[in-house]
Amino acid sequence: MADWTDCLNFGISVAKQASKVVLTAFQQEKEVKLKSSPADLVTETDQRVEMIISSAIRSQYPQHRFIGEESAAAGERVELTDCPTWIIDPIDGTVNFVHRFPFVAISIAFTVNKQTEFGIVYSCVDDKLFHAQRGRGAFLNGEPLHVSGQEDISQCVVVTEIGAERDDLALSTVTSNIFKLLKLPVHGVRALGTAAVDMCQVATGGADAYYHIGMHCWDIAASAIIVREAGGVIIDTDGSEFDMMSRRVIAASSAAVASRIAQVIRPFPCSRDDDDQHRCVCVGRQV
Numbered sequence: 001m002a003d004w005t006d007c008l009n010f011g012i013s014v015a016k017q018a019s020k021v022v023l024t025a026f027q028q029e030k031e032v033k034l035k036s037s038p039a040d041l042v043t044e045t046d047q048r049v050e051m052i053i054s055s056a057i058r059s060q061y062p063q064h065r066f067i068g069e070e071s072a073a074a075g076e077r078v079e080l081t082d083c084p085t086w087i088i089d090p091i092d093g094t095v096n097f098v099h100r101f102p103f104v105a106i107s108i109a110f111t112v113n114k115q116t117e118f119g120i121v122y123s124c125v126d127d128k129l130f131h132a133q134r135g136r137g138a139f140l141n142g143e144p145l146h147v148s149g150q151e152d153i154s155q156c157v158v159v160t161e162i163g164a165e166r167d168d169l170a171l172s173t174v175t176s177n178i179f180k181l182l183k184l185p186v187h188g189v190r191a192l193g194t195a196a197v198d199m200c201q202v203a204t205g206g207a208d209a210y211y212h213i214g215m216h217c218w219d220i221a222a223s224a225i226i227v228r229e230a231g232g233v234i235i236d237t238d239g240s241e242f243d244m245m246s247r248r249v250i251a252a253s254s255a256a257v258a259s260r261i262a263q264v265i266r267p268f269p270c271s272r273d274d275d276d277q278h279r280c281v282c283v284g285r286q287v
Helices: 005-026 044-060 069-073 094-099 168-182 195-204 217-229 255-264
Strands: 032-034 041-043 065-068 085-092 105-112 115-123 128-133 138-140 157-159 188-190 209-213 233-235 248-252
Touching (some): 005 105, 005 128, 044 085, 044 105, 065 069, 069 085, 085 094, 085 217, 105 195, 115 195, 128 217, 138 195, 138 217, 157 195, 168 188, 168 209, 195 209, 195 217, 209 255, 217 233, 233 255, 248 255
Parallel strands (some): 065 085, 157 188
Antiparallel strands (some): 115 128, 128 138, 209 248, 233 248
């Protein structure tokens, strides 16, 4: 197995450098633009941070490929190949960033042969660096991470997000899923406003599960390997094998909890990340 530790260390260094830009802009007024919906925002800082990260990596590793949130929004095709590929979310939690709600993260994943080799999630405001490398464990600021191991859904705290979709079908499905989970019951449902940090809460054992429908590969590619390396389970919301391009995920402390959530929640239609890039992220809306 190839050793990608040098790439991991470089990615961590770049994330820390880019976080300085995020933190400087965090307290400032922002010029905000809309993407697919009134809740899908982008700022100049999102675009600038992605450029800083991708330019630094491209300079160091010119043969590597990239998938980035803002480059995808600008029309670049999302295609995961066997080539070494960096998957970048420059600011996960842009709505939080705009409102100065202090959960904002830089997310970087690295894949080879379509397999994630490492993931980095840097929660900038609270200076929490999550990372994991395949087969080598998961860490928060250098300390090992372990999921809770909880197997009883009624004892779980579950994290999810409302998401950016605002059509009636998506909203009714999202709220119905939360209702059904609360009636199981579970101890509670939480949302931090950033999928990457949400999932990392499962890795810490602070939450027992996370699920979401409609997020993108750059939101969860890094945190998925962090949860797995912390001993957690990652599956599709229908119970099948996780596919980061499907835009559906359950991350859980155990297979039992993941399976129980999959039995309860239902998806709403949304196109895959690697589908025709001229289509909107949700069925029924075109851009």
